Amino acid sequence: MNPMSRILAVTEQRDGTLRKVSFEVVTAGRRLADRVEATLDVLVLGGGPVSGVERLGEYGADRVLAARHAEFGLYNPDGYAATIASVAGDYRVILLAATATGRDLAPRVAARTGTGLATDVTEIAPGPDQSFVVTRPVYAGKALQRARLDGKPAIISIRPNTLQPVEQPRPGDLVELAVPAFTAKVKVREIKAPAEARLDVAEAPIVVSGGRGLKDPANFKLLEELADALGNAAVGASRAVVDAGWRDHGAQVGQTGKTVSPSLYFAIGISGAIQHLAGMRTAKTIVAINRDKDAPIFKVADYGIVGDLFEVVPRLTQEIRRLRGEG
Amino acid sequence: MKIAVCLKRVPDTTTKVTVGPDGKAIDEAGVKFVPNPYDEYALEEALKLKEAAGGGETVVYCLGPEAAQETVRAALAMGVDRGVLLQAPGSADGFEIAKALAAELRDGGYDVILFGKLAVDDYNHQVGVMTAELLGLPCISAISRLNISGGQAEAEREIEGGIEVITCSLPAAFTCDKGLNHPRLPSLKGIMAAKKKPLEVKPVTLGPGTIATVAIELPPERKPGKIVGEGADAVPELVRLLREEAKVI
Numbered sequence: 182m183n184p185m186s187r188i189l190a191v192t193e194q195r196d197g198t199l200r201k202v203s204f205e206v207v208t209a210g211r212r213l214a215d216r217v218e219a220t221l222d223v224l225v226l227g228g229g230p231v232s233g234v235e236r237l238g239e240y241g242a243d244r245v246l247a248a249r250h251a252e253f254g255l256y257n258p259d260g261y262a263a264t265i266a267s268v269a270g271d272y273r274v275i276l277l278a279a280t281a282t283g284r285d286l287a288p289r290v291a292a293r294t295g296t297g298l299a300t301d302v303t304e305i306a307p308g309p310d311q312s313f314v315v316t317r318p319v320y321a322g323k324a325l326q327r328a329r330l331d332g333k334p335a336i337i338s339i340r341p342n343t344l345q346p347v348e349q350p351r352p353g354d355l356v357e358l359a360v361p362a363f364t365a366k367v368k369v370r371e372i373k374a375p376a377e378a379r380l381d382v383a384e385a386p387i388v389v390s391g392g393r394g395l396k397d398p399a400n401f402k403l404l405e406e407l408a409d410a411l412g413n414a415a416v417g418a419s420r421a422v423v424d425a426g427w428r429d430h431g432a433q434v435g436q437t438g439k440t441v442s443p444s445l446y447f448a449i450g451i452s453g454a455i456q457h458l459a460g461m462r463t464a465k466t467i468v469a470i471n472r473d474k475d476a477p478i479f480k481v482a483d484y485g486i487v488g489d490l491f492e493v494v495p496r497l498t499q500e501i502r503r504l505r506g507e508g
Numbered sequence: 509m510k511i512a513v514c515l516k517r518v519p520d521t522t523t524k525v526t527v528g529p530d531g532k533a534i535d536e537a538g539v540k541f542v543p544n545p546y547d548e549y550a551l552e553e554a555l556k557l558k559e560a561a562g563g564g565e566t567v568v569y570c571l572g573p574e575a576a577q578e579t580v581r582a583a584l585a586m587g588v589d590r591g592v593l594l595q596a597p598g599s600a601d602g603f604e605i606a607k608a609l610a611a612e613l614r615d616g617g618y619d620v621i622l623f624g625k626l627a628v629d630d631y632n633h634q635v636g637v638m639t640a641e642l643l644g645l646p647c648i649s650a651i652s653r654l655n656i657s658g659g660q661a662e663a664e665r666e667i668e669g670g671i672e673v674i675t676c677s678l679p680a681a682f683t684c685d686k687g688l689n690h691p692r693l694p695s696l697k698g699i700m701a702a703k704k705k706p707l708e709v710k711p712v713t714l715g716p717g718t719i720a721t722v723a724i725e726l727p728p729e730r731k732p733g734k735i736v737g738e739g740a741d742a743v744p745e746l747v748r749l750l751r752e753e754a755k756v757i
């Protein structure tokens with residue numbers, strides 16, 4: 182089989198269900214496969230049946246490779262990496278998701294394959310001499326890097342939320358893939374629920390973030406109510422309030438927190454320091470609520486309200502509820 | 509306990525990024541360089557582990573230009589015992605960095621090797637895990653909690669909507685996330701002591717790698733926004749704009 186004519190997309194499952202980001206990776210793989218006239222194989226690693234696999238063909242998988250192993254229910258770093266590395270030579274490109282799992286797995290695959298890795302990529306185009314040219318944010322999104330990849334295979338992780346899964350039916354024939362022998366040097370024991378069972382800021386389509394302007398941790402209730410009214414929303418925070426212990430560090434948006442690109446981002450009582458902007462400037466629409474009309478956040482906001490958040494936010498929640506027909 | 513920390517010199521996070529004359533790197537004129545913030549968690553963890561073990565050695569490794577000696581000194585001022593600067597210009601290919609670090613660390617006899625989860629310049633998010641793979645060491649990445657006892661490690665890492673609990677045995681490598689600890693500030697005594705601590709400079713040559721920067725560009729400017737109004741009375745208009753103009757709700 183000519184490796185120059187095949188692309189591999191690696192999916193991710195949790196509790197036996199494919200995660201949405203997997204369909205984003207498959208969509209990216211399908212697009213690239215069409216541009217370079219390759220076929221797309223989609224890899225599923227799991228401990229048993231994985232639901233969602235039957236839909237991979239709809240999103241453009243020519244073949245679905247199922248790698249099943251008793252220890253693959255939870256993420257198994259060594260086992261997953263060994264499985265992908267065992268077929269890496271058959272592919273021109275290996276695509277993964279730049280998720281918590283993908284960020285751990287991709288460098289393992291690259292090291293075992295002996296080639297470079299481009300992470301958090303937002304665009305891929307064919308380049309000269311069978312290379313690829315990728316675009317990726319660097320310096321916390323303050324700049325974009327265009328990089329040429331000459332690795333065979335080219336190993337690329339795709340930044341979540343940068344493209345919408347698109348249906349493009351292909352056969353999606355299921356093929357079993359043998360898992361090679363491996364030694365599990367690290368073992369994932371369990372997944373604990375986070376302190377707060379909310380959407381993750383890095384994945385939510387809407388993020389409602391609060392800063393020091395909230396005055397007191399208890400006041401984050403206002404933002405939680407707004408997030409609930411909006412639905413599909415996560416509550417984020419500035420570093421100032423995370424460092425003060427008001428919010429979990431997983432909620433921090435910015436240079437030393439998460440980089441988010443939701444369709445709608447609310448910055449409430451957040452001044453807009455450069456390190457905060459670095460984490461959210463790629464949001465599609467930004468709304469700022471701040472009582473200081475000169476706050477830097479207004480420079481990046483699409484819509485701003487100058488005013489006291491303790492008056493504006495409850496009113497906003499009320500209007501959204503009304504819109505949703507609940508109030 | 510013998511502990512190594514890999515530390516990168518990066519532009520301060522307040523840097524306003526502009527593109528340099530060759531269009532392939534940022535303009536470094538006037539830029540202040542600091543230790544990578546995530547590596548400070550690694551440094552703090554190393555110091556804590558040595559304190560808890562009641563002895564041992566902490567060594568910091570930095571691959572970078574001559575000016576990175578200053579970055580290594582900053583780590584020595586925090587309390588690290590000695591430093592090694594692998595002098596090289598760097599690479600767009602993180603795998604080449606990992607190879608150079610692995611070659612240096614291989615015979616060091618370390619129980620624990622610590623990295624940051626990512627460097628805030630290239631955002632590569634890879635060098636630590638790759639280095640551990642090259643060394644054949646167990647590696648847990650992006651940890652926000654670490655517990656070591658009796659040669660066993662248990663760590664937690666945040667994943668989307670949950671926390672993974674992971675175990676391995678030592679020797680092992682870890683990459684550090686925010687939340688792991690609170691990095692100490694160097695004391696005046698530490699800064700003075702750092703001047704006398706050993707700092708070895710070794711020139712290294714990196715391979716060409718498979719990744720090259722073609723261009724560094726600034727992201728498209730956001731379109732100027734508008735102030736919808738003042739106070740709660742502006743809310744209905746905001747909601748209308750979000751619905752009808754931005755079409756996001």
Ligand SMILES: Cc1cc2nc3c(=O)[nH]c(=O)nc-3n(C[C@H](O)[C@H](O)[C@H](O)COP(=O)(O)OP(=O)(O)OC[C@H]3O[C@@H](n4cnc5c(N)ncnc54)[C@H](O)[C@@H]3O)c2cc1C
Nearest residue numbers: 392393394419420421435436437438450451452457472490
């Ligand atoms: C190495 C480094 C990394 C960093 N990384 C990050 C990061 O990842 N993320 C991050 O967010 N920060 C980061 N920072 C910190 C950053 O520089 C700022 O200190 C921080 O973002 C400020 O948080 P804030 O906006 O909540 O607080 P402030 O700057 O104090 O702003 C509070 C805002 O609330 C407004 N306000 C007050 N009361 C009200 C009210 N009643 N109604 C409406 N508005 C009100 C004020 O006008 C003000 O604009 C980093 C800093 C460093 C040095």
Ligand SMILES: Nc1ncnc2c1ncn2[C@@H]1O[C@H](COP(=O)(O)O)[C@@H](O)[C@H]1O
Nearest residue numbers: 514515571623624626627632633634635
């Ligand atoms: N040039 C370097 N010198 C020493 N350590 C490095 C270097 N580059 C990366 N690292 C380490 O690898 C981590 C991840 O970096 P990166 O993969 O570039 O995001 C950093 O936090 C450092 O611990």
